[in-house]
Amino acid sequence: MSVKETRNMLFTFVERCEEQDGRGVETLQREIICDPVMKFFPDINSEVIQYELLKNGLFEPTEWKSIKKILRELEVKNIWDIVKQEYKYLRELWDGPKVSIYIFPIKKESKQRSKDFPRKNGIAYKKVLFLFVSPDLTKEEVKALVAHEYNHVCRLKFIDFPPAAISLNESIIVEGLGEFAVKQLYGKKWLAPWASMYDLEEVSKIWKRHFVHALQIKGIKNHQLFLFGQTNTPFPKWIGYHIGYQIVHTYNKNRGPFVMKELLLKSSDEIIAGSDFAI
Incomplete structure (x- = not known):
């Protein structure tokens, strides 16, 4: 390979x-x-x-x-x-x-x-x-x-897990870890625009109202709206990607710092619980 x-x-x-x-x-x-x-x-x-x-x-x-x-x-x-x-x-x-x-x-x-x-x-x-x-x-x-x-x-x-068994909370953390890896390795300059697209107050409301109750929805195909967002819905563009990055970023700030090798082995529940998006 x-x-x-x-x-x-x-x-x-x-x-x-x-x-x-x-x-x-x-x-x-x-x-x-x-x-x-x-x-x-x-x-x-x-x-x-x-x-x-x-x-x-x-x-x-x-x-x-x-x-x-x-x-x-x-x-x-x-x-x-x-x-x-x-x-x-x-x-x-x-x-x-x-x-x-x-x-x-x-x-x-x-x-x-x-x-x-x-x-x-x-x-x-x-x-x-x-x-x-x-x-x-x-x-x-x-x-x-x-x-x-x-x-x-x-x-x-x-x-x-196979794609059909992956829950929404894991999909969010997968994307958050991926972009946080970019920040750790190369700095903020090379982050995707969605990493800083929204302010915390705005995103916290969306998280509590639309994400928290849906975190156990399984199947990657069922996560697209939450991750990418869509016009004329409660989910703005790239919202799940943004939230995922912010969860990992604030978890590392609150409980770390960790090297990526450590973060990759932590559960989604632990990362969320230690972030500014704790349920």
Whole structure:
């Protein structure tokens, strides 16, 4: 397990698209990009894998004409080497598990959502990590992405539950730990904007009114509204991510300081109880 040579997969994808004059690009993406990772997901098919990766940032199949240029730009930035070095460093620092890491271009922003469209994203599972990146990322931004997502892998190893059995309180703490790892390693400058998006008084009301009674809701798919928020609901944008970070931050302030290796092994209940969001 290591950082995979996804450049070969991507060049093959583009070459096949050229051979077929852009026909069947969705199928080609599934065969070349998604089928090789099915070994990590024995209970689901490649269509589901493709859907999940696209939802989380994988480039759209119709973007195939721009992939070669993006790859050259990513190579100039040494993205694969940066990720390899950071993964090795973090695995030793946190005594983390081995994981396979796949790096792909992130989908292009659309004009309708360009203001909030991410330039980087990732999705973590116990044995595999997917990173979606833009060529204009700085080295520090890439390292922060790796730290946040690999931290998830380490936490998932500790809690050892399938996605359907993970409770909301754990989902919140998973995200909080991931971003707090970025702060510990690189400082506030590289935190995501949602970490400081709201003030404590405002968030405390939302926490007590809408989160506390729902903390045992199980299944990651049932946590999306709480984590991401939604317009015209009691849940503002990125609210669960913000709360998760603030819980971990205030727990460390109140009861710590702790190194991340210690925080990863503490229960969600303990972290919440010692934070400014104690129930």
